[in-house]
Amino acid sequence: MESRFRVLFLILMAQFALSGCAATKNLFGFGRDEAPPPTAESPGQVIDPEVERREIKEPKIDKENFEIGAFAGIMSIEDFGTDLAYGARLAYHLTEGFFVEGTVGQTEAGLTSFESLSGGARLFEDRMLTYYNLNLGYNILPGEGFIGEKRAYNTQFYLIAGLGSTEFADDDRFTVNFGAGLRLLLNDAWTLRFDFRDHLYDIDILGEEKTVHNLEGTLGFTFFF
Amino acid sequence: MSEPSTTTTHSTPRPTNLFWVACLALFALLAIFPEQAKAAKELRSVAVADPYLEMHTGPGRGYPIFHVVDRGESIDIIKQRTDWFLVRDADGDEGWVDRGQMELTLNPDGSEVDFRHAGLEEFTNSKWEIGVLAGDFGGANTVSLYGAYSLNPHVSLEVWGSQILGNFSNGWTASVNVVHETWPDWRVSPFFTLGAGVIRTEPKSTIIQGEDRNDQIGHAGAGIRVYVTRRFLFRAEYKTHVVFTSRNDNEEVEEWKVGFAFFF
Numbered sequence: 001m002e003s004r005f006r007v008l009f010l011i012l013m014a015q016f017a018l019s020g021c022a023a024t025k026n027l028f029g030f031g032r033d034e035a036p037p038p039t040a041e042s043p044g045q046v047i048d049p050e051v052e053r054r055e056i057k058e059p060k061i062d063k064e065n066f067e068i069g070a071f072a073g074i075m076s077i078e079d080f081g082t083d084l085a086y087g088a089r090l091a092y093h094l095t096e097g098f099f100v101e102g103t104v105g106q107t108e109a110g111l112t113s114f115e116s117l118s119g120g121a122r123l124f125e126d127r128m129l130t131y132y133n134l135n136l137g138y139n140i141l142p143g144e145g146f147i148g149e150k151r152a153y154n155t156q157f158y159l160i161a162g163l164g165s166t167e168f169a170d171d172d173r174f175t176v177n178f179g180a181g182l183r184l185l186l187n188d189a190w191t192l193r194f195d196f197r198d199h200l201y202d203i204d205i206l207g208e209e210k211t212v213h214n215l216e217g218t219l220g221f222t223f224f225f
Numbered sequence: 226m227s228e229p230s231t232t233t234t235h236s237t238p239r240p241t242n243l244f245w246v247a248c249l250a251l252f253a254l255l256a257i258f259p260e261q262a263k264a265a266k267e268l269r270s271v272a273v274a275d276p277y278l279e280m281h282t283g284p285g286r287g288y289p290i291f292h293v294v295d296r297g298e299s300i301d302i303i304k305q306r307t308d309w310f311l312v313r314d315a316d317g318d319e320g321w322v323d324r325g326q327m328e329l330t331l332n333p334d335g336s337e338v339d340f341r342h343a344g345l346e347e348f349t350n351s352k353w354e355i356g357v358l359a360g361d362f363g364g365a366n367t368v369s370l371y372g373a374y375s376l377n378p379h380v381s382l383e384v385w386g387s388q389i390l391g392n393f394s395n396g397w398t399a400s401v402n403v404v405h406e407t408w409p410d411w412r413v414s415p416f417f418t419l420g421a422g423v424i425r426t427e428p429k430s431t432i433i434q435g436e437d438r439n440d441q442i443g444h445a446g447a448g449i450r451v452y453v454t455r456r457f458l459f460r461a462e463y464k465t466h467v468v469f470t471s472r473n474d475n476e477e478v479e480e481w482k483v484g485f486a487f488f489f
Contacts, residue, residue, distance in 0.1 A: 010323055042281045046449060057268050059269045061302050061305045061307065061310070062268055063304070063305045064305065064306050092487070093307050094307065094309050094457060094487055095308060095454075096285045096286070098457070100357070100487070110337055134368065134370065136485070139285070141287075142283065142286070142287030144282075154282060154288055156285070163357075163359045163368050165368065171389065172390055172395045174366040185343065188303075188304070198442050224306065
Protein backbone atom coordinates (compact mmCIF):
# COMPACT_ATOMS: atom_id res chain seq x y z
CA MET A 1 0.00 0.00 0.00
CA GLU A 2 2.71 2.35 1.08
CA SER A 3 4.77 1.63 -2.01
CA ARG A 4 1.79 2.09 -4.30
CA PHE A 5 1.27 5.54 -2.91
CA ARG A 6 4.90 6.27 -3.42
CA VAL A 7 4.81 5.05 -7.03
CA LEU A 8 1.75 7.15 -7.76
CA PHE A 9 3.41 10.13 -6.20
CA LEU A 10 6.51 9.64 -8.32
CA ILE A 11 4.43 9.26 -11.49
CA LEU A 12 2.68 12.45 -10.61
CA MET A 13 5.88 14.36 -10.00
CA ALA A 14 7.27 13.08 -13.30
CA GLN A 15 4.13 14.29 -15.04
CA PHE A 16 4.51 17.72 -13.57
CA ALA A 17 8.18 17.86 -14.42
CA LEU A 18 7.88 16.65 -18.00
CA SER A 19 4.67 17.86 -19.50
CA GLY A 20 3.97 20.63 -17.05
CA CYS A 21 6.69 22.89 -18.40
CA ALA A 22 4.34 24.43 -20.91
CA ALA A 23 1.84 24.97 -18.19
CA THR A 24 4.20 26.64 -15.75
CA LYS A 25 5.38 28.96 -18.47
CA ASN A 26 1.87 30.30 -18.76
CA LEU A 27 1.35 30.18 -15.02
CA PHE A 28 4.22 32.55 -14.33
CA GLY A 29 3.16 34.98 -16.98
CA PHE A 30 5.76 34.31 -19.64
CA GLY A 31 2.86 33.82 -21.97
CA ARG A 32 2.81 32.32 -25.40
CA ASP A 33 5.67 33.50 -27.50
CA GLU A 34 3.81 33.40 -30.77
CA ALA A 35 4.95 35.82 -33.40
CA PRO A 36 2.51 38.67 -34.00
CA PRO A 37 0.54 38.26 -37.22
CA PRO A 38 2.31 39.97 -40.15
CA THR A 39 0.78 43.31 -40.85
CA ALA A 40 -1.13 43.17 -44.07
CA GLU A 41 0.24 45.54 -46.62
CA SER A 42 -2.46 47.29 -48.56
CA PRO A 43 -1.26 47.45 -52.13
CA GLY A 44 -2.44 50.56 -53.83
CA GLN A 45 -5.18 51.68 -51.49
CA VAL A 46 -6.53 54.86 -52.95
CA ILE A 47 -9.40 55.81 -50.75
CA ASP A 48 -8.67 56.35 -47.12
CA PRO A 49 -11.95 55.78 -45.32
CA GLU A 50 -12.32 58.42 -42.69
CA VAL A 51 -15.43 56.93 -41.20
CA GLU A 52 -14.89 56.43 -37.53
CA ARG A 53 -16.30 53.18 -36.30
CA ARG A 54 -18.73 53.85 -33.50
CA GLU A 55 -17.76 51.96 -30.38
CA ILE A 56 -20.99 50.38 -29.28
CA LYS A 57 -20.96 48.97 -25.82
CA GLU A 58 -23.40 46.10 -25.84
CA PRO A 59 -25.37 45.80 -22.63
CA LYS A 60 -24.92 42.42 -21.00
CA ILE A 61 -27.79 39.99 -21.29
CA ASP A 62 -29.27 39.07 -17.95
CA LYS A 63 -28.72 35.33 -17.55
CA GLU A 64 -31.18 33.61 -15.26
CA ASN A 65 -30.13 30.01 -14.90
CA PHE A 66 -30.37 29.66 -11.13
CA GLU A 67 -33.56 28.72 -9.36
CA ILE A 68 -33.92 29.17 -5.61
CA GLY A 69 -36.88 28.47 -3.37
CA ALA A 70 -38.49 27.08 -0.26
CA PHE A 71 -41.04 24.33 0.12
CA ALA A 72 -43.33 22.72 2.69
CA GLY A 73 -45.43 19.59 2.71
CA ILE A 74 -45.67 16.23 4.35
CA MET A 75 -43.13 13.47 4.74
CA SER A 76 -43.73 9.95 5.91
CA ILE A 77 -40.89 8.28 7.80
CA GLU A 78 -41.32 4.52 7.61
CA ASP A 79 -42.35 3.18 11.06
CA PHE A 80 -42.35 6.72 12.49
CA GLY A 81 -45.54 8.25 11.09
CA THR A 82 -46.06 11.31 8.95
CA ASP A 83 -45.36 14.92 9.82
CA LEU A 84 -44.84 18.37 8.33
CA ALA A 85 -41.70 18.67 6.20
CA TYR A 86 -40.05 21.85 4.97
CA GLY A 87 -36.83 22.92 3.34
CA ALA A 88 -35.03 24.89 0.67
CA ARG A 89 -33.63 24.16 -2.76
CA LEU A 90 -31.16 25.66 -5.20
CA ALA A 91 -30.96 24.58 -8.82
CA TYR A 92 -28.81 25.44 -11.82
CA HIS A 93 -30.31 24.92 -15.26
CA LEU A 94 -27.73 23.60 -17.70
CA THR A 95 -29.95 23.24 -20.76
CA GLU A 96 -33.67 23.48 -21.29
CA GLY A 97 -33.78 19.82 -20.29
CA PHE A 98 -31.15 19.19 -17.64
CA PHE A 99 -30.78 20.84 -14.26
CA VAL A 100 -28.78 20.08 -11.14
CA GLU A 101 -30.33 20.72 -7.77
CA GLY A 102 -29.33 20.65 -4.12
CA THR A 103 -32.01 20.31 -1.46
CA VAL A 104 -32.05 20.45 2.33
CA GLY A 105 -35.13 19.47 4.28
CA GLN A 106 -36.35 18.59 7.69
CA THR A 107 -39.21 16.79 9.38
CA GLU A 108 -39.93 15.36 12.80
CA ALA A 109 -40.43 11.67 13.59
CA GLY A 110 -43.46 10.48 15.50
CA LEU A 111 -43.64 7.38 17.64
CA THR A 112 -43.30 3.84 16.36
CA SER A 113 -46.05 1.45 17.39
CA PHE A 114 -43.53 -0.15 19.75
CA GLU A 115 -42.95 3.19 21.45
CA SER A 116 -46.66 3.95 21.74
CA LEU A 117 -47.52 0.55 23.18
CA SER A 118 -44.65 0.38 25.64
CA GLY A 119 -45.73 3.73 27.01
CA GLY A 120 -42.99 6.30 27.11
CA ALA A 121 -39.93 4.20 26.35
CA ARG A 122 -38.22 5.82 23.39
CA LEU A 123 -35.78 4.27 20.98
CA PHE A 124 -33.82 7.54 20.73
CA GLU A 125 -34.22 11.11 21.83
CA ASP A 126 -33.47 13.44 18.92
CA ARG A 127 -36.60 13.03 16.79
CA MET A 128 -35.55 15.39 14.01
CA LEU A 129 -34.87 14.01 10.55
CA THR A 130 -32.68 16.30 8.44
CA TYR A 131 -31.60 15.45 4.92
CA TYR A 132 -29.63 16.93 2.09
CA ASN A 133 -29.27 15.67 -1.45
CA LEU A 134 -27.63 16.52 -4.75
CA ASN A 135 -29.70 15.66 -7.79
CA LEU A 136 -29.83 15.63 -11.53
CA GLY A 137 -33.19 16.44 -13.07
CA TYR A 138 -34.64 16.40 -16.55
CA ASN A 139 -37.61 18.41 -17.77
CA ILE A 140 -39.92 16.33 -19.89
CA LEU A 141 -43.44 16.95 -21.11
CA PRO A 142 -43.51 20.73 -21.38
CA GLY A 143 -47.10 21.83 -21.45
CA GLU A 144 -49.75 24.28 -20.56
CA GLY A 145 -52.18 24.34 -17.67
CA PHE A 146 -55.44 26.22 -17.96
CA ILE A 147 -57.13 27.92 -15.05
CA GLY A 148 -60.59 29.05 -16.08
CA GLU A 149 -61.19 30.45 -19.54
CA LYS A 150 -58.65 33.23 -19.66
CA ARG A 151 -55.57 32.03 -17.86
CA ALA A 152 -52.95 29.66 -19.20
CA TYR A 153 -49.72 28.82 -17.46
CA ASN A 154 -46.74 27.02 -18.90
CA THR A 155 -45.85 23.85 -17.05
CA GLN A 156 -42.86 21.52 -16.89
CA PHE A 157 -43.03 17.96 -15.67
CA TYR A 158 -39.64 16.73 -14.50
CA LEU A 159 -37.95 13.56 -13.34
CA ILE A 160 -35.26 13.84 -10.71
CA ALA A 161 -32.88 11.52 -8.84
CA GLY A 162 -29.85 11.91 -6.65
CA LEU A 163 -27.70 11.04 -3.68
CA GLY A 164 -27.27 12.50 -0.26
CA SER A 165 -27.40 11.88 3.42
CA THR A 166 -30.11 11.70 6.07
CA GLU A 167 -29.39 12.51 9.67
CA PHE A 168 -31.84 10.47 11.71
CA ALA A 169 -31.79 8.44 14.94
CA ASP A 170 -28.30 9.67 15.91
CA ASP A 171 -26.67 8.68 12.63
CA ASP A 172 -25.95 9.93 9.14
CA ARG A 173 -27.33 7.55 6.54
CA PHE A 174 -26.39 7.34 2.86
CA THR A 175 -29.62 8.15 1.03
CA VAL A 176 -30.79 7.67 -2.52
CA ASN A 177 -33.77 9.67 -3.66
CA PHE A 178 -35.86 9.82 -6.81
CA GLY A 179 -39.11 11.35 -7.80
CA ALA A 180 -40.97 13.64 -10.10
CA GLY A 181 -42.52 17.06 -9.99
CA LEU A 182 -44.34 19.77 -11.80
CA ARG A 183 -43.35 23.40 -12.30
CA LEU A 184 -46.10 25.89 -12.96
CA LEU A 185 -44.44 28.98 -14.47
CA LEU A 186 -46.41 31.83 -12.91
CA ASN A 187 -44.45 34.49 -14.79
CA ASP A 188 -40.93 34.83 -16.20
CA ALA A 189 -39.30 34.63 -12.79
CA TRP A 190 -41.60 32.87 -10.31
CA THR A 191 -42.72 29.27 -10.39
CA LEU A 192 -44.96 27.12 -8.24
CA ARG A 193 -43.53 23.66 -7.69
CA PHE A 194 -45.18 20.40 -6.74
CA ASP A 195 -42.64 17.74 -5.87
CA PHE A 196 -42.88 14.07 -4.92
CA ARG A 197 -39.88 12.09 -3.74
CA ASP A 198 -38.97 8.73 -2.32
CA HIS A 199 -35.96 8.73 0.01
CA LEU A 200 -34.32 5.34 0.56
CA TYR A 201 -31.77 4.40 3.21
CA ASP A 202 -30.79 1.42 5.36
CA ILE A 203 -31.66 1.47 9.04
CA ASP A 204 -31.42 -1.09 11.86
CA ILE A 205 -33.08 0.83 14.66
CA LEU A 206 -35.93 -1.70 14.89
CA GLY A 207 -33.70 -4.78 14.99
CA GLU A 208 -32.89 -6.13 11.54
CA GLU A 209 -31.32 -3.88 8.97
CA LYS A 210 -33.76 -2.97 6.23
CA THR A 211 -34.17 -0.47 3.42
CA VAL A 212 -36.90 2.04 4.15
CA HIS A 213 -38.90 4.24 1.82
CA ASN A 214 -39.73 7.71 3.06
CA LEU A 215 -42.26 9.36 0.82
CA GLU A 216 -42.44 13.12 0.64
CA GLY A 217 -44.90 15.42 -1.09
CA THR A 218 -44.29 19.17 -1.05
CA LEU A 219 -45.46 22.41 -2.53
CA GLY A 220 -43.11 25.37 -2.92
CA PHE A 221 -42.25 28.57 -4.70
CA THR A 222 -39.06 29.13 -6.62
CA PHE A 223 -37.49 32.18 -8.17
CA PHE A 224 -35.19 32.34 -11.19
CA PHE A 225 -32.21 34.66 -10.99
CA MET B 226 -29.27 -0.34 19.50
CA SER B 227 -29.30 2.57 21.87
CA GLU B 228 -30.55 2.33 25.39
CA PRO B 229 -34.31 3.00 25.54
CA SER B 230 -34.75 6.13 27.53
CA THR B 231 -37.55 6.65 29.98
CA THR B 232 -37.58 10.41 29.73
CA THR B 233 -40.06 12.06 27.43
CA THR B 234 -38.28 15.34 26.86
CA HIS B 235 -38.47 16.69 23.36
CA SER B 236 -35.57 17.06 21.05
CA THR B 237 -33.57 20.25 21.23
CA PRO B 238 -35.22 23.01 19.23
CA ARG B 239 -31.90 24.28 17.91
CA PRO B 240 -31.91 22.62 14.45
CA THR B 241 -35.48 23.75 13.83
CA ASN B 242 -34.64 27.33 14.64
CA LEU B 243 -31.64 27.16 12.38
CA PHE B 244 -33.91 25.97 9.65
CA TRP B 245 -36.42 28.74 9.97
CA VAL B 246 -33.60 31.28 10.06
CA ALA B 247 -32.30 29.76 6.81
CA CYS B 248 -35.74 29.91 5.21
CA LEU B 249 -36.28 33.48 6.33
CA ALA B 250 -32.87 34.46 5.02
CA LEU B 251 -33.82 32.93 1.71
CA PHE B 252 -36.92 35.02 1.37
CA ALA B 253 -35.08 38.13 2.52
CA LEU B 254 -32.65 37.38 -0.29
CA LEU B 255 -35.50 37.17 -2.76
CA ALA B 256 -36.86 40.48 -1.57
CA ILE B 257 -33.49 42.09 -2.23
CA PHE B 258 -33.70 41.05 -5.89
CA PRO B 259 -36.57 43.26 -7.00
CA GLU B 260 -37.45 42.88 -10.63
CA GLN B 261 -38.12 46.59 -10.91
CA ALA B 262 -34.40 47.28 -10.63
CA LYS B 263 -33.88 45.28 -13.80
CA ALA B 264 -36.53 47.16 -15.73
CA ALA B 265 -34.52 50.36 -15.63
CA LYS B 266 -31.50 48.63 -17.12
CA GLU B 267 -30.52 49.21 -20.70
CA LEU B 268 -31.39 46.22 -22.85
CA ARG B 269 -29.40 44.85 -25.72
CA SER B 270 -31.08 45.22 -29.11
CA VAL B 271 -30.67 43.11 -32.21
CA ALA B 272 -32.31 43.22 -35.63
CA VAL B 273 -34.06 40.28 -37.25
CA ALA B 274 -32.14 39.20 -40.35
CA ASP B 275 -34.00 35.98 -41.17
CA PRO B 276 -37.38 36.20 -42.94
CA TYR B 277 -39.00 35.95 -39.52
CA LEU B 278 -38.30 35.19 -35.85
CA GLU B 279 -40.56 32.88 -33.88
CA MET B 280 -41.67 33.73 -30.35
CA HIS B 281 -42.64 30.86 -28.06
CA THR B 282 -44.81 31.22 -24.95
CA GLY B 283 -42.16 29.56 -22.77
CA PRO B 284 -38.44 28.72 -22.67
CA GLY B 285 -38.60 25.32 -24.37
CA ARG B 286 -39.20 23.55 -27.67
CA GLY B 287 -42.57 22.24 -26.53
CA TYR B 288 -44.16 25.62 -25.95
CA PRO B 289 -46.28 26.93 -28.83
CA ILE B 290 -45.28 29.75 -31.17
CA PHE B 291 -47.70 32.63 -30.68
CA HIS B 292 -46.05 35.48 -32.56
CA VAL B 293 -43.55 36.15 -35.32
CA VAL B 294 -41.32 39.18 -35.79
CA ASP B 295 -40.58 40.18 -39.40
CA ARG B 296 -37.21 40.77 -41.00
CA GLY B 297 -35.68 44.12 -40.26
CA GLU B 298 -37.53 44.72 -37.04
CA SER B 299 -35.57 45.39 -33.91
CA ILE B 300 -36.01 43.39 -30.70
CA ASP B 301 -34.81 43.94 -27.13
CA ILE B 302 -33.34 41.03 -25.19
CA ILE B 303 -34.76 41.02 -21.67
CA LYS B 304 -33.13 37.90 -20.29
CA GLN B 305 -31.65 34.55 -21.12
CA ARG B 306 -32.46 31.20 -19.57
CA THR B 307 -30.31 28.29 -20.79
CA ASP B 308 -30.68 28.33 -24.62
CA TRP B 309 -33.72 30.60 -24.67
CA PHE B 310 -33.94 34.39 -24.86
CA LEU B 311 -36.89 36.41 -23.63
CA VAL B 312 -37.30 39.23 -26.16
CA ARG B 313 -39.64 42.17 -26.68
CA ASP B 314 -40.51 43.55 -30.10
CA ALA B 315 -41.39 47.13 -31.04
CA ASP B 316 -45.09 46.52 -30.32
CA GLY B 317 -44.34 45.31 -26.81
CA ASP B 318 -44.99 41.61 -27.45
CA GLU B 319 -42.79 39.43 -25.27
CA GLY B 320 -41.83 35.85 -26.01
CA TRP B 321 -39.06 33.28 -25.87
CA VAL B 322 -36.76 32.70 -28.84
CA ASP B 323 -34.27 29.85 -29.12
CA ARG B 324 -30.55 30.28 -29.57
CA GLY B 325 -30.56 28.91 -33.12
CA GLN B 326 -32.75 31.80 -34.31
CA MET B 327 -31.00 34.40 -32.18
CA GLU B 328 -27.70 33.52 -33.85
CA LEU B 329 -29.18 34.70 -37.15
CA THR B 330 -29.90 38.22 -35.92
CA LEU B 331 -27.61 41.22 -36.44
CA ASN B 332 -26.20 43.85 -34.13
CA PRO B 333 -27.41 47.46 -34.64
CA ASP B 334 -24.21 48.21 -36.60
CA GLY B 335 -24.92 45.31 -38.96
CA SER B 336 -22.28 42.96 -37.58
CA GLU B 337 -23.09 39.37 -36.72
CA VAL B 338 -24.03 38.47 -33.16
CA ASP B 339 -22.23 35.82 -31.17
CA PHE B 340 -24.66 33.71 -29.17
CA ARG B 341 -22.83 30.42 -29.55
CA HIS B 342 -23.18 27.93 -26.75
CA ALA B 343 -20.24 26.40 -24.94
CA GLY B 344 -18.25 23.76 -26.74
CA LEU B 345 -15.04 21.78 -26.52
CA GLU B 346 -13.02 24.98 -26.54
CA GLU B 347 -14.71 26.22 -23.37
CA PHE B 348 -14.22 22.75 -21.86
CA THR B 349 -10.49 23.31 -22.23
CA ASN B 350 -10.32 27.01 -21.37
CA SER B 351 -13.10 27.68 -18.85
CA LYS B 352 -12.04 29.11 -15.50
CA TRP B 353 -14.58 27.64 -13.10
CA GLU B 354 -16.02 24.20 -12.58
CA ILE B 355 -18.44 22.71 -10.06
CA GLY B 356 -19.18 19.03 -9.75
CA VAL B 357 -20.72 16.24 -7.74
CA LEU B 358 -19.19 12.80 -7.42
CA ALA B 359 -20.15 9.69 -5.52
CA GLY B 360 -18.42 6.40 -4.94
CA ASP B 361 -16.53 4.22 -2.56
CA PHE B 362 -14.15 5.39 0.16
CA GLY B 363 -12.45 2.36 1.73
CA GLY B 364 -15.69 0.37 1.69
CA ALA B 365 -17.95 3.22 2.76
CA ASN B 366 -20.21 5.32 0.57
CA THR B 367 -19.06 8.82 -0.19
CA VAL B 368 -20.74 11.88 -1.68
CA SER B 369 -18.55 14.79 -2.76
CA LEU B 370 -18.95 18.32 -3.98
CA TYR B 371 -16.06 20.25 -5.50
CA GLY B 372 -15.26 23.60 -6.99
CA ALA B 373 -12.29 24.18 -9.27
CA TYR B 374 -10.44 27.22 -10.57
CA SER B 375 -8.13 26.91 -13.57
CA LEU B 376 -4.85 28.78 -13.41
CA ASN B 377 -4.28 27.79 -17.04
CA PRO B 378 -5.58 24.97 -19.26
CA HIS B 379 -3.15 22.53 -17.63
CA VAL B 380 -3.24 23.35 -13.95
CA SER B 381 -6.23 23.94 -11.70
CA LEU B 382 -6.87 24.27 -7.99
CA GLU B 383 -9.77 22.43 -6.40
CA VAL B 384 -11.57 22.57 -3.08
CA TRP B 385 -13.42 19.43 -2.04
CA GLY B 386 -15.93 18.58 0.64
CA SER B 387 -17.05 14.97 1.09
CA GLN B 388 -19.29 13.10 3.41
CA ILE B 389 -18.40 9.49 4.13
CA LEU B 390 -21.18 7.15 5.20
CA GLY B 391 -20.06 3.72 6.30
CA ASN B 392 -21.39 0.79 8.26
CA PHE B 393 -19.17 1.42 11.27
CA SER B 394 -18.39 5.08 11.12
CA ASN B 395 -19.33 8.27 9.35
CA GLY B 396 -17.15 11.22 8.59
CA TRP B 397 -16.31 14.31 6.64
CA THR B 398 -13.30 15.33 4.63
CA ALA B 399 -12.27 18.71 3.34
CA SER B 400 -9.28 19.02 1.06
CA VAL B 401 -7.41 21.23 -1.35
CA ASN B 402 -6.04 19.70 -4.56
CA VAL B 403 -3.78 20.61 -7.41
CA VAL B 404 -4.87 18.96 -10.64
CA HIS B 405 -2.70 18.62 -13.69
CA GLU B 406 -4.13 17.83 -17.11
CA THR B 407 -1.56 16.74 -19.63
CA TRP B 408 -3.77 17.05 -22.70
CA PRO B 409 -6.55 19.47 -21.72
CA ASP B 410 -7.75 19.87 -25.32
CA TRP B 411 -8.66 16.21 -25.64
CA ARG B 412 -12.31 15.27 -25.36
CA VAL B 413 -11.29 12.53 -22.92
CA SER B 414 -8.69 14.29 -20.83
CA PRO B 415 -6.65 12.37 -18.24
CA PHE B 416 -5.47 14.16 -15.12
CA PHE B 417 -3.30 13.64 -12.08
CA THR B 418 -4.01 15.09 -8.71
CA LEU B 419 -2.23 15.72 -5.43
CA GLY B 420 -3.74 17.20 -2.30
CA ALA B 421 -4.06 17.47 1.43
CA GLY B 422 -6.80 18.12 3.92
CA VAL B 423 -8.51 16.99 7.07
CA ILE B 424 -10.76 14.05 7.84
CA ARG B 425 -13.21 13.80 10.70
CA THR B 426 -14.24 10.31 11.72
CA GLU B 427 -17.28 9.68 13.88
CA PRO B 428 -17.69 6.01 14.87
CA LYS B 429 -21.35 4.93 14.96
CA SER B 430 -22.47 5.08 18.56
CA THR B 431 -24.67 2.02 18.24
CA ILE B 432 -21.84 -0.28 17.20
CA ILE B 433 -18.47 0.91 18.38
CA GLN B 434 -17.46 2.79 21.45
CA GLY B 435 -15.01 5.26 20.04
CA GLU B 436 -14.16 8.90 20.07
CA ASP B 437 -14.58 11.32 17.20
CA ARG B 438 -11.24 12.01 15.61
CA ASN B 439 -9.78 14.72 13.43
CA ASP B 440 -6.78 13.70 11.36
CA GLN B 441 -4.74 15.12 8.55
CA ILE B 442 -5.00 13.42 5.21
CA GLY B 443 -2.88 13.47 2.07
CA HIS B 444 -3.63 11.93 -1.28
CA ALA B 445 -2.50 11.29 -4.83
CA GLY B 446 -4.67 10.13 -7.65
CA ALA B 447 -5.56 10.02 -11.29
CA GLY B 448 -8.69 10.20 -13.36
CA ILE B 449 -10.40 11.36 -16.51
CA ARG B 450 -12.60 14.27 -17.47
CA VAL B 451 -14.86 13.57 -20.44
CA TYR B 452 -16.62 16.36 -22.29
CA VAL B 453 -20.26 15.36 -22.81
CA THR B 454 -22.18 18.32 -24.22
CA ARG B 455 -22.75 22.04 -23.66
CA ARG B 456 -21.33 22.78 -20.19
CA PHE B 457 -21.44 19.19 -19.02
CA LEU B 458 -18.61 16.87 -18.27
CA PHE B 459 -18.28 13.39 -16.84
CA ARG B 460 -15.54 12.74 -14.33
CA ALA B 461 -14.13 9.53 -12.86
CA GLU B 462 -11.18 9.28 -10.51
CA TYR B 463 -9.13 7.09 -8.23
CA LYS B 464 -7.34 8.46 -5.21
CA THR B 465 -5.15 6.80 -2.65
CA HIS B 466 -5.19 8.53 0.72
CA VAL B 467 -2.84 8.41 3.66
CA VAL B 468 -4.48 9.32 6.96
CA PHE B 469 -1.85 10.66 9.36
CA THR B 470 -3.33 9.29 12.57
CA SER B 471 -2.13 10.03 16.06
CA ARG B 472 -1.50 6.30 16.48
CA ASN B 473 1.70 4.54 15.46
CA ASP B 474 0.51 3.46 12.03
CA ASN B 475 -0.75 5.65 9.29
CA GLU B 476 -3.90 4.42 7.63
CA GLU B 477 -4.22 4.02 3.89
CA VAL B 478 -7.56 4.32 2.15
CA GLU B 479 -8.47 3.85 -1.50
CA GLU B 480 -11.22 5.88 -3.07
CA TRP B 481 -13.15 5.49 -6.34
CA LYS B 482 -15.60 8.08 -7.53
CA VAL B 483 -17.66 8.93 -10.58
CA GLY B 484 -19.88 11.90 -11.21
CA PHE B 485 -20.62 14.88 -13.37
CA ALA B 486 -19.62 18.51 -13.38
CA PHE B 487 -20.31 21.67 -15.31
CA PHE B 488 -18.01 24.52 -16.21
CA PHE B 489 -18.63 28.22 -16.67
